[in-house]
Amino acid sequence: GLTQQVELKLFPPLMQQHSITLAQIIRAIKPAFEQVGGRTLELTNRDYNLRATVNTDNLDQLEQLIVARDKLLNPIRLKDLGYFQINYDLRRGIADLNGEGEVVGGIVIMEQSQNVLNVSQQLQQSLQQLKTRLPKDVEIITTYERSTLILQTLKNFSSALLYELLVVVLVIFWALRHGRASVAPVLIILLGCLYTLISLSFFGQTINLLSLAGLAIAMGEMADATIVIVENAKSELAKYPMANHSQRHEIIINSISRMMRPLLFSLLIILASFIPLFYLELREARLFDPLVYSKTFAMGFSTLLTLFLLPIIVLWIFNKSPTKKNSSKESILVHYYKRILRSTLRHRYLFLSSSVLLLIASVFLMNQFPKDYMPELEEGSILYMPTTLPGIPMREAGWILQKIDKKIKSFPEVERVFGKLGRADTSTDPAPVTMIETTILLKPKSQWREGINKKMLVDEMNASLKIMGFVNSWTQPIAGRIMMQDTGIQSPVGIKVRGGNIIEIEKVAQQIEILLREFDGTDSVIAERISQGYYVSVENHLDKMADKNVLLEEAMLTTRFGIGGDNIMQIPLRDNTTVALSMQYSPEYIDTLEKLQHTPVITATGKSVALAEIANVDVKKMPEMIRTDNSKFAAYIYINLSGVTALDYVSKAKLYLEDQLTLPMGYQLEWTGNYHYAQAAKTRLQWIIPITLLIMFALLMRVFKSVPLSFMILLSAPFALIGGVILQWFQGTAMTTAVLIGYIAVLAVAIQTGILMVEFIKEALHKQPLNQSYIDTIIEGSVLRLRPKLMTVATTVLGLIPILLATGSGMDITRPIAAPTVGGMISSTIYVLFLIPCLFMVMADVRNIKSN
Template sequence: GQTRPRRELIIESCKEVGPSLFSSLLVIAVSFLPIFALQAEEGKLFHPLAYTKTFAMIAAALVSITAVPPLIALFLKKGKIRSEAENPVNRVLQRSYRPLLVKAIRNSKTVLAALAVAVILTGYLFTRLGSEFMPSLWEGSLLYMPITNPGISVTAVTDLLNRQAATLKAIPEVEDVFGKAGKYDSPTDPAPLSMMEFTVQLKPREKWRKGITEDSLIEELDRAVDIPGLNRAWTKPVRGRIDMLTTGIRTPVGIKVLGKDLKVIENLGQQIETALKGVRGTKSVYAERIGSGYYLTFEPNRPVLARYGLTVGDAQRMVETAIGGVSISPTVEGRERYTINVRYPRELRDNVEKLERVLVSAPTGAKVPMGELGTFKTRLGPPMILDEGGSLAGYIYIDLRGRDVGGYVDEAKKVVAEQVKFPPGYFARWTGQYEYLERVRDRLKIVLPLTLVLIFFILYLSIRSTSKTLLIMVSVPLSLIGGIFLMWVLKYNTSVAVWAGAIALIGVAVETCAIMVIFLDQAWKDLAKNHPHPTEENFVQATLEGAQKSLRPVLMAVAMNIFGLIPIMVAVGIGADVMKRISSPMFGGLVSLTILTLFVVPILYKMREQRVLSKPGNGKFYA
């Protein structure tokens, strides 16, 4: 045929692929809008990823329509442009692809039926996946938090700390153990004395016994410290601190019982504790005994006090001095400052009988024992009063094993609703990681559909065809077939990390499918130009020609992403748990996306175009 100027060919080629390429890159950038909508902890974790990807795609989109065309004209001035047929790899791929595509087109109903079966099967597998806020991140250490009933003495707690620490350290995988009971000298740590914490530093994994996993190690550690009356929970140091600071709950799932009477709240908490013990996945459940703290009170005998010329304040000050002590002065030791506190020695105040023998000086000079001036009594009361939203609160801690957070809470809610009756003015609020999960779900329900609508609008402006835009958009849910299947094989739960990977797949799916549609469009334009009255065979050949021309760019786009994800899929160590959840829906989705783009899209495109072009009065051609 007639030789056309190189510059004219370059301009025509850029006009052909430029708009679609620009819109595809823009779609990838827009697809990350749901990530930008995330808040709090999940937002801080994934916003850097979204910013990096978005700015890179925006820059690539601008470069593709500004710098690339003149660079092509500059560097392709001389020399021969080799055809795809001269590439040995491409020749092998083309020879393998064409007969498979021919069979797929000839048996299009079978292919679409197989696709429908795959969609149904994937939907079933998706319902079998659990849900959680974030996957458990390996930190190299564990946080063991036992809790006992209020009223335990300092001596008993100290003995329990030493015994538990020694037991934990006897496990070969444990490097060191540090335990503490009660609160630090900080207002952000309002832990009672009955709440203990052990930071268990583990040895590197290569020094573990053969066959030991993280879950089996936790089970072994938990059995070793199993003591009646001690409720145990296991988490990670960083994860546990974040949960406690944000929700006040130290376990993955918790319940806050809110109301106006502490006794009723405690009773409801114990009912919920009993009900949840039978729910599958419950490792331990403990409702705080918010009214079971022990108090020693002194009830003054006013007539006796008056007889000795003493006041109630005189007697109470002596109780305060003897038991709690009085700060008399600070002392400075170098750069450190300490308070000097004076009180009775322990051997003179460690039981009620000895306190009754404490002497009080009367104005008359007489020394009167405290037992004569009043009565010491023990009573129960709240060791700590919690409130939230203007209501008193009681916490229930739930530790899980072998169950996802979302599925567990859904079942537990039904059990609580059936077995526990809340009086008017009292209610339960589920919290912990489940609270984060609900927050993410509610936000994605709004932002994700809006993002898909925006992507549809961008594609429509580029393609100017509703049906073709819908064809490309179909790739978004269908590309998740492989991702969901891979997650099911790896036994991953859905989480924010998984949704981040699925959202990243949206842009890649749209871009890859758009490449195929561009080449099919060009092939069918040539068909309309060269065959005014096409036959069925002409339709098939046009589809084959367009699909074969798109084979190399489609495989390059997909392979580039797959090769980039392989190091993440085989990674180990700290951080790999989260990164694998991000990459697994993309990795599996790219595999199914390749099959979808190379076989299903050409079939659907042919069916659509053949139906449109074969209508009488279409104005194009009619066979």
């Protein structure tokens, strides 16, 4: 908005006539707003304080202020030299709403570590109280609020999570076909989720999108452990149908105790698999810590409940008589599984070779995926940030801003448009007049035109806002602010050009702009014109000033106040506020360059000298802004991308510039933007993941006390990732940190289920009858893992499908995490049910060769 200012306009001829200098006027005005005091006075037996002020409430009175006396000792008042007027201070920022005209904007800044929803709720209460006290023609309109996005993401994902829970419950009831038996896994899942949500607050975490995503990923694994226990107890009790009550207790406890060790170590391996996420950069850690904590707590609580609560529930379930072991459908399933597994074991080397080739192809395919830092969160709003070259007048810039906002508001999908040009009245906003920031709130998608999505909408807006001299940039409010806060730029990719000379830096930046303009993947590119600010340059010459008997102060005050109209001081008001007082020659004396050159410099001797006689007055291009980066001058290049990720673009563009551009000695380029975080995460994971694998191997050794078995599980687990790679390729998503977390989760599940399969096969081999062949024993042990594994896959895959298919705010982050889990669980079924039995047969072959 406009800030009130008191202006003193002076007439140079009158000042020259009375031989009054600018310094004299400044010295005369300042005491008018001062207060003086003295010692206390004692009058009529009372103690008094002394205070002297000037009544300056009325500008007409201030014009009576005597500046000096003429030769006849007559007073020379301010009104003899100029006049006062009320105006607005120099402005470098304009705000507009919906293209309807200027408004006053305010920003609420939340304290660190506060909860957005709580602060927002308190703010709304305060605003409601404030609105009752506003004048009738003044209203407060919220143009952007973060809590809207947070509530929308929680609503979307909570609905998907509840649907997943419902699917898991239905699958368990259908698979077990035993009402009381189905209660156990469902109760463990519900209690595990409840205890997890309660525990998050003790570690400074909140219930948010990522913490709920952790629960979604863990739900299938939580069900797996309980299903294994229930199925194992059920099968053991079926062997002793005539057992009494105490014998049943003993059978159940023995069946659970045999599974305790592998289940505990499975949990430790799942915890170890998430070790890399604890060593991510601070930015990634703040994002993914809720997911890591919630998944870890969920698995921990489910394991404790499985080991201590589940036995009590199982005793209640099978209190009377055990359920029959298999139904007819189960027999058919087992029959076909045995046939397929027997055939696979006979052709094990062909199966293993095919699996290895498929794994190699998957690794090759994974390397072809576009690489990025994070999938973009759909915020339901747009931040439009066009930039232009220096020199645009403020009034014209404001007119352009209003036209832009009006054009954007005309789109039927747009709810509200709030545009800001230049800087706000705060030191935290150094934006120049050449930068526009327009926040666009969108209507619910149900009110959009049929067949249009956000990308199409942005493309339409971009096409309709091709303004000469402006380069468009489209992002989202939160994403854009984080980018600017972390990297200093508002585009996904940027380049910092550093060196010792500003002119040379700008030349290099413009060369890069030309080179990248037609480079594949560049949507738009603009280099800062840091040396192209327009200046009226007054270069004083001391020798000429000496010839004309002009003091340096007299010349400099003429430029600063006479021409520039700088503020002299802040006038204190009765309401404890202040208003600026500026001083300047009357506009008709300084409205052209020629008049500026002839501006009189009035000296204390009473003479007047034209400014051009003691200085060079002309227009120059000089730096409008001086930017330093790592103690060197710097310029930024802003790059917006199209159809390519930041990481892939930078890797190719680096090589291109190295080939096409020759930097002067002492100058350097630094790429910045989102790609920087992906590169940092990749560097950290390169040494964290090997350490994590060693920890997993040590835990496997503790479980099996066998190097071959430990290596077998660890080296064969990556085969479970094949399905995730295929599904990711089908979806066309980039390889991001979120996708990597999905793969880590799948790998942990693969190792966990692999441990249980190995345990079942080992137990079958331990109890192998003398008349039973090795291959039949392997098949018998594998069959015991069939139903629990298929139930785990069904609960996980069917439960995550709603998240995979859901749309809306927040799902863009969770969908890439769910995709590898869904695809990986399908391929892990093949890995567990077929690959591990084949590897047991191969190990037997190796032992036979050695013995022979």
